[in-house]
Amino acid sequence: MKRILVGVVGVMLLAGLFSFTWMGGDNSFEISRNLNIFTTLYRELNTHYVDELSSQKLVGDGIDAMLKSLDPYAAYISENDIEDYRTATTGEYGGIGAIVGKRNNVNTVIMPYVGFPAHQAGLQIGDQIIQIDYQDLEGKSSNEISEMLKGQPGSDIVLTVKRYGKEKPFEVKLIRSKITINNVMYYGMYDESTGFIKLSDFTTDAGSEVKNALDSLKSLGATRIILDLRDNPGGLLDEAVKVANVFIEQGKEVVSTKGKMASWNKTYTTSYGTADKEIRLAVLTSRATASAAEIVSGVVQDYDRGVLVGTRTFGKGLVQATRPLPYNAQLKITTAKYYIPSGRCIQAIDYSHRNKDGSVGKIPDSLKVSFKTSKGRIVYDGGGIEPDISVKPRKFSNLLYNMVSQNLIFDYATEYAFKHKQIASPRQYEMSDEEYADFVAWVKGKDFNLSSQMDEAITALEEMAKKEKYYDGMEATIDKLKAKVATLKKDYLNAFKTDIKFMLEEEIVSRYYFHSGMMEARLDQDETVVEAAKILADSKAYAKILNK
Numbered sequence: 001m002k003r004i005l006v007g008v009v010g011v012m013l014l015a016g017l018f019s020f021t022w023m024g025g026d027n028s029f030e031i032s033r034n035l036n037i038f039t040t041l042y043r044e045l046n047t048h049y050v051d052e053l054s055s056q057k058l059v060g061d062g063i064d065a066m067l068k069s070l071d072p073y074a075a076y077i078s079e080n081d082i083e084d085y086r087t088a089t090t091g092e093y094g095g096i097g098a099i100v101g102k103r104n105n106v107n108t109v110i111m112p113y114v115g116f117p118a119h120q121a122g123l124q125i126g127d128q129i130i131q132i133d134y135q136d137l138e139g140k141s142s143n144e145i146s147e148m149l150k151g152q153p154g155s156d157i158v159l160t161v162k163r164y165g166k167e168k169p170f171e172v173k174l175i176r177s178k179i180t181i182n183n184v185m186y187y188g189m190y191d192e193s194t195g196f197i198k199l200s201d202f203t204t205d206a207g208s209e210v211k212n213a214l215d216s217l218k219s220l221g222a223t224r225i226i227l228d229l230r231d232n233p234g235g236l237l238d239e240a241v242k243v244a245n246v247f248i249e250q251g252k253e254v255v256s257t258k259g260k261m262a263s264w265n266k267t268y269t270t271s272y273g274t275a276d277k278e279i280r281l282a283v284l285t286s287r288a289t290a291s292a293a294e295i296v297s298g299v300v301q302d303y304d305r306g307v308l309v310g311t312r313t314f315g316k317g318l319v320q321a322t323r324p325l326p327y328n329a330q331l332k333i334t335t336a337k338y339y340i341p342s343g344r345c346i347q348a349i350d351y352s353h354r355n356k357d358g359s360v361g362k363i364p365d366s367l368k369v370s371f372k373t374s375k376g377r378i379v380y381d382g383g384g385i386e387p388d389i390s391v392k393p394r395k396f397s398n399l400l401y402n403m404v405s406q407n408l409i410f411d412y413a414t415e416y417a418f419k420h421k422q423i424a425s426p427r428q429y430e431m432s433d434e435e436y437a438d439f440v441a442w443v444k445g446k447d448f449n450l451s452s453q454m455d456e457a458i459t460a461l462e463e464m465a466k467k468e469k470y471y472d473g474m475e476a477t478i479d480k481l482k483a484k485v486a487t488l489k490k491d492y493l494n495a496f497k498t499d500i501k502f503m504l505e506e507e508i509v510s511r512y513y514f515h516s517g518m519m520e521a522r523l524d525q526d527e528t529v530v531e532a533a534k535i536l537a538d539s540k541a542y543a544k545i546l547n548k
Contacts, residue, residue, distance in 0.1 A: 038062075070334065071351040073320050077330040083150075085330070089236065091181040091203035095150040096157065096174050098123060100142070103407050106130075107137055107145050113181070114514050117174040123161070125511050126414030130169060131160035153178045165418040183239075186519035187213035194533050195222030198519050199243070202235030202292040207242025211275045214246060224280040224536040226529060227296075230310060234291025237268070237319065237338075243292075244299045245270040249277050252303065252341070255295050257319050259336030264319070280542060281306030282532035285387050290314035297385045298340040304375040304546045308387035309532040315348025315362075315384030342371040344381035375547040388545050389535060391528045396499050398453050399492055403500070408448060409507050412439055417511035426509045426520040431501055439504065440493045454485050 046053055060076070067074040077085050087093040097116025098109055109127040112118040130137060132148045140148075151157065155176050162169045183206040187197045195217030199210060214225065234240070241254045248254070248270050256267040283300050285293075285308055294313045300306045319336040339345050348362050355361070363382035370378050380386065403409055416435075423429045431439075458481050465471040465478070493500065502525055509521040523529055535541055 071318065073316075073318060073332070073334055075332045076325075077322070077332060079328040082328065082330065085332075089203060091183065091201060093150060093179050094153045094155075094176050095179050096121075096123075096176060097179045098149075100129065100145060100149065102142055103128075103410060107140075107142075111510070111515060113179065114516075116179055117177055119514075121172050121174050123159075123172060124163065124417075126164055126410070126417075128162040129159050130162055131158075133158050134160070151176045164414050182209060184209040184213050186516040187217060188516075188520060189217065189220055189222065190226060190523055190529065190533055192221060194224045194226060194536060195220070196226045196228065196523065196529065198228045199293075200232055202232070202239040202243070204236070204239070206235070206239040207246065210243050211246050214275055214279075218276070218279075222279075224282075224533075226282045226284065226532045226536070227306075228284040228529070229289050229293040229297055230284050230286035230528070231288040232290070232293035233288065234293050234295075234316065237292060237295070240292035240295040241268045241270065243296050245272055246275045247277065247279075247281055247305055248299060248303060249274045254299050255338045255340055257336040257338050259319070261335070264321075264336040277305075280536045280539075282536050283308050284528050284532060285310040285313050285385060286393065287311050288314060289385075290316045294346055294385055295338065295340060298342075298344070298346060301379065301385060301388070302340055302342040302373050304373050304377065304548070307389060307532075307535055307542065307545050308385065309389045309535065310387050310391055310528050311393065312386050313346070313384035315346055315382075317345045317347030342373055342379055344369070344371045344379060346381060346384050348383050377547055389531060391531050394525075394527060396503075397496060400496060400499055400503065402449070403443075404503065406448060408443060408446060409503050412442060412504065413507040413511055415442075416508050423508065423512055426513050426517040427524060429505060429509055429521065431505055431508070436497065436501060436504075439500075443493060454488075458482060458485065 042059070045058070046055070060078070063076045067076060083093070096118040097113040098118035099111040099113075100107055101110045102108065103110075103126075107129045109118070109123050109125055109129065111125060112123050129145070132145070135148075137145060149157070153176055157174050157176060159172045159174065160169050161172050181201070181203070183199055183201045183203055185198045185200045187195065190196045195214070197210060197213045197217070199206065210227070214222075217225065237255070237257075244254045250270050250273050252270045254268050254270060256265075258265050281300065283297050283306055285297050289297060289310075290313065294316065297308055297313060301308055317337050317339075318334045319338050320332050321335045323331045323333060325331050337345050337347055349360055350363055351360050353360070365383075368380045368382040370380055373379060458478065461474075461481075462471070462478050465474045471478075488495070502522075506518050506521050509517045513520070535545070
């Protein structure tokens with residue numbers, strides 16, 4: 001059997017060898033020579049290596065290593081992974097419609113999607129799933145749990161659930177359905193004249209979802225729009241064109257792609273009449289705004305259609321396409337770079353030139369080229385999209401992140417929801433001082449490790465002092481530092497009350513209003529949203545930024 005596998009691989013590689021030779025080109029001999037070496041090497045390994053080898057793993061590792069040397073986006077998609085890839089690009093899958101993850105090492109419902117089986121069956125955030133179809137889940141990874149929850153629409157599934165406040169586990173019977181994840185996570189009125197749209201992805205129907213949200217907000221009185229593209233990783237190029245088309249008039253260039261093969265050189269233009277080419281627009285960006293989201297941000301900036309508010313975007317100007325492979329596999333490969341209307345490419349990292357250690361660097365400022373927007377404003381390539389108004393994102397202390405990572409915020413919200421059957425609307429809800437004091441007392445009763453970078457730094461200093469034989473002279477100073485940090489940590493819950501309340505209120509709101517409620521709850525304390533609304537309300541300042 002082993003020799004048959006080698007023969008099959010050899011035939012496949014030789015077939016590739018002859019196809020490359022047929023294609024011709026200056027490097028055809030070099031390609032053929034290296035494929036021959038690879039075939040021979042694989043045969044020798046498989047025949048003579050001391051242990052049995054997995055053909056799938058060995059070849060798979062070789063493929064992954066080869067693609068990794070190119071850029072982070074090239075990938076081999078095996079037949080087993082095709083469904084996950086389809087979900088990522090279409091936003092559709094068969095399942096129960098809930099995010100499930102580990103909390104305190106237990107499989108826990110993190111967020112049910114409203115209107116889908118999990119939500120309809122009454123599953124709540126914080127519910128612990130201990131069995132799926134009567135099969136114990138101990139030791140199973142999150143990916144394994146995810147696969148067990150997915151299935152053909154219409155198929156049955158039984159979950160055994162443990163819920164806070166209930167003594168015994170109980171069964172929940174569901175029928176899986178086709179789950180379609182919305183690209184527009186939330187939209188609503190920020191104030192009486194400003195609408196807010198949160199676009200989280202660019203999967204199928206992103207353009208129509210944004211248009212529908214815009215139309216709805218205008219019917220509610222919106223004369224200004226905030227389009228939030230922060231942390232949006234991008235997605236389908238066609239949907240980027242359609243989202244841009246919502247605000248850019250018909251027949252305008254959105255993006256062009258240029259690659260090694262002439263067939264990849266294309267120009268994409270808006271195909272439909274715009275939904276609104278006059279409404280004041282602010283687009284929010286972050287360091288994690290990437291790919292298709294950067295196209296939309298850049299197009300808005302290049303046509304001076306609106307102002308960009310936030311931080312510089314990621315800088316992914318590479319286009320990926322999938323190519324079919326034998327046995328229902330796919331190759332996702334970078335085929336081109338994309339260029340927005342001003343002519344700039346926003347790719348920030350040069351993967352074609354690597355350092356001796358294999359690392360890559362960002363394109364230096366000295367190599368960046370200036371371009372102009374339609375109104376003559378200067379913009380640059382090679383570093384993502386620079387916003388018109390820079391607003392640094394809100395930062396929280398590492399101690400607060402420790403509270404989050406140890407699930408204290410999550411667990412308290414679960415208990416709070418059990419004790420309070422309803423709360424005010426997301427933007428009206430606020431914890432009282434008495435409730436916060438209850439939280440402080442609750443935390444003190446927990447086994448909470450409030451570690452910090454200061455602790456780590458002091459420990460490192462102490463170890464270095466002992467290693468270098470300086471400890472005796474520094475012991476008193478180190479002890480004082482430890483005592484000072486201990487005092488700061490003791491008063492931490494009061495010193496950082498504002499930030500902790502912000503996290504608590506958002507998590508509590510999620511128990512009653514889910515994803516959309518969380519988005520709505522944070523609007524008034526989001527510095528970037530506040531700044532965007534402010535500039536939109538100031539017609540003179542808005543026009544000045546856009547040179548109008």
